[in-house]
Amino acid sequence: MLKGRLVKGIGGFYYVDVDSDIFECKARGIFRQMKITPLVGDYVEISVLDKEKRIGVLENIMKRKTELIRPSVANVDQAVIVFAVTHPKPNILLLDRLLVLAEKEELDILICLNKMDLVEESKEYKTILDIYYNSGYKILLTNYKDDNSILQLNEMLINKTNVFAGPSGVGKSTLLNKIHPGLKLETGSISMKTARGKHTTRHAELISIGKNSWVVDTPGFSSLNLDPIEEEELPYLFPEFISYLEKCKYSSCEHIDEPNCAIKEALKSGNISESRYSSYLQFVEEIRKRRRY
Ligand code: GDP
Ligand code: ZN
Secondary structure (H helix, E strand, C coil): CEEEEEEEEECCEEEEEECCEEEEEEECHHHHHCCCCCCCCCEEEEEEEECCCCEEEEEEECCCCCEECCCCEECCCEEEEEEECCCCCCCHHHHHHHHHHHHHCCCEEEEEEECHHHHHHCCCHHHHHHHHHHCCCEEEECCCCCHHHHHHHHHHHCCCEEEEECCCCCCHHHHHHHHCHHHCCCCCCCCCCHHHCCCCCCCCCEEEEECCEEEECCCCCCCCCCCCCCHHHHHHHCHHHHHHHCCCCCCCCCCCCCCCCHHHHHHHCCCCCHHHHHHHHHHHHHHHHHHHC
């Protein structure tokens, strides 16, 4: 048996990368009987039917570490959340939403602030750096014409399976094309998101960008609702809140208007930023609304 990575699935065929050779495989019937659907990103074992033609049978699926829903990909390690310093103007609530969703999936997170060549035009740049350095996030500044920044980005993707996320127009496809010129993702008007087309159901694929290093070719978190998140766990998805959570007077503290709330105190002393707290409130409200329906 050979060990490999499932990189693509189309019409009942699974394509498995074994040391850069791609084997076309059918799955054993047992998977269907057990209602197990092999997922792009699965680490698998295959038996070889025809070595020359690279045809095999998918025999085993290793236990999944993570499982993203949209796009449906297993074993993603890191979310690279891309925003532009301007064009489009950064939307902090959207950034916090992506961060919370990525935290929920227990992914490593890298914030990539792109279009640094336009930083002079950005009103939000300094504020964003302040807020997110303070929250403990890794932030990388990039500009697609600056090879050094692309190298740095590349380095942060090594030995990981990465999914890029972020609003359309921020430069996700451009950055990926720079990292892996063979990729030829369309940029500009038809970019990562829209290129999928409305009528064809295209599934995500994994693209190898080096040994043990992968990117998902479809942006992550295409569904931005907070359905997978419960109110009780929300504060834990803001990493800079965590050290305060045990210090609130009431163990049931919701950090909204209870007395002696450590989160509110950290907010007053500036250890938690207004903007992150206000996203927290907004998300609490959203989750509560969901419950009422
Ligand atoms: P996506 O929707 O996130 O995949 O964004 P694209 O990669 O399609 O990029 C949208 C537009 O931004 C394209 O016209 C790119 O040429 C441009 N762009 C991407 N990166 C940069 C950058 O670092 N600086 C500037 N000035 N423009 C960029
Ligand atoms: Zn509290």
